[in-house]
Amino acid sequence: MRFGQRRALEGVHLVARPGVVTAVTGPSGAGKSTLLWAVAGALTGAAVEGSVRVGGTTVRPIGGRSATLALGIGLIPQGNGLASVLTARENCLVPLLDTGVAPREAAERVSAALAAVGLEESGGHLIEELSGGQQQRVAVARALAARNAVLLADEPTSELDHVNRERVLELLHDLAGAGCTVLMATHDPEAAAQAAAEVHLDEGHVVSTR
Ligand SMILES: Nc1ncnc2c1ncn2[C@@H]1O[C@H](COP(=O)(O)OP(=O)(O)OP(=O)(O)O)[C@@H](O)[C@H]1O
Numbered sequence: 397m398r399f400g401q402r403r404a405l406e407g408v409h410l411v412a413r414p415g416v417v418t419a420v421t422g423p424s425g426a427g428k429s430t431l432l433w434a435v436a437g438a439l440t441g442a443a444v445e446g447s448v449r450v451g452g453t454t455v456r457p458i459g460g461r462s463a464t465l466a467l468g469i470g471l472i473p474q475g476n477g478l479a480s481v482l483t484a485r486e487n488c489l490v491p492l493l494d495t496g497v498a499p500r501e502a503a504e505r506v507s508a509a510l511a512a513v514g515l516e517e518s519g520g521h522l523i524e525e526l527s528g529g530q531q532q533r534v535a536v537a538r539a540l541a542a543r544n545a546v547l548l549a550d551e552p553t554s555e556l557d558h559v560n561r562e563r564v565l566e567l568l569h570d571l572a573g574a575g576c577t578v579l580m581a582t583h584d585p586e587a588a589a590q591a592a593a594e595v596h597l598d599e600g601h602v603v604s605t606r
């Protein structure tokens with residue numbers, strides 16, 4: 397993966413197993429977000445080389461979010477990627493309705509997901525009216541409601557206080573426990589330590605795994 401002449405990721409091979417959380421760690425600029433975006437198919441063009449396999453299906457070349465969405469790959473981007481002029485609830489609902497989930501079921505899933513992140517009272521608030529940590533929890537709720545087979549979470553606890561950080565980590569571990577493949581980029585050593593597996597990146601290379 398190149399940005400201009402700069403190689404942001406090179407020779408990275410990664411296997412993330414269903415059933416556990418895999419942490420992606422490394423210093424700022426190591427390539428964690430680039431890796432997650434590449435797996436999500438959200439980076440396109442000739443600068444992206446490689447393939448992504450989910451179960452028996454391989455996406456090659458990677459690039460094109462529609463192919464990876466069809467494989468059930470969800471992304472919680474760093475910075476949340478929420479629409480600020482929609483409410484918390486609408487941000488969670490739109491992608492579900494987009495993918496053909498029936499309105500009643502979508503509404504139920506969203507209510508449950510907002511409750512799971514402690515935001516049952518805040519669904520009607522515009523994103524721009526919420527704090528950074530509340531917004532981050534909306535982004536987690538949106539991913540929970542989507543019920544993805546694979547969840548790529550880019551620093552999902554960076555804005556959270558202790559209680560909410562624990563809550564979000566527990567939700568991610570619960571998702572994994574239910575069979576989801578969770579890949580979580582994090583700067584938080586405790587969050588990384590709780591993960592069953594870890595891939596440590598530096599300067600676009602995998603330098604260690606456990
Ligand atoms: N759109 C872009 N254009 C040019 N360079 C980019 C772009 N996105 C990322 N990079 C570069 O690629 C490298 C890896 O960036 P990346 O965002 O993947 O790092 P990161 O490990 O997620 O860092 P952080 O912990 O700060 O989020 C960096 O050197 C960054 O400057």
Ligand SMILES: [Mg+2]
Binds near residue numbers: 428
């Ligand atoms: Mg990043």
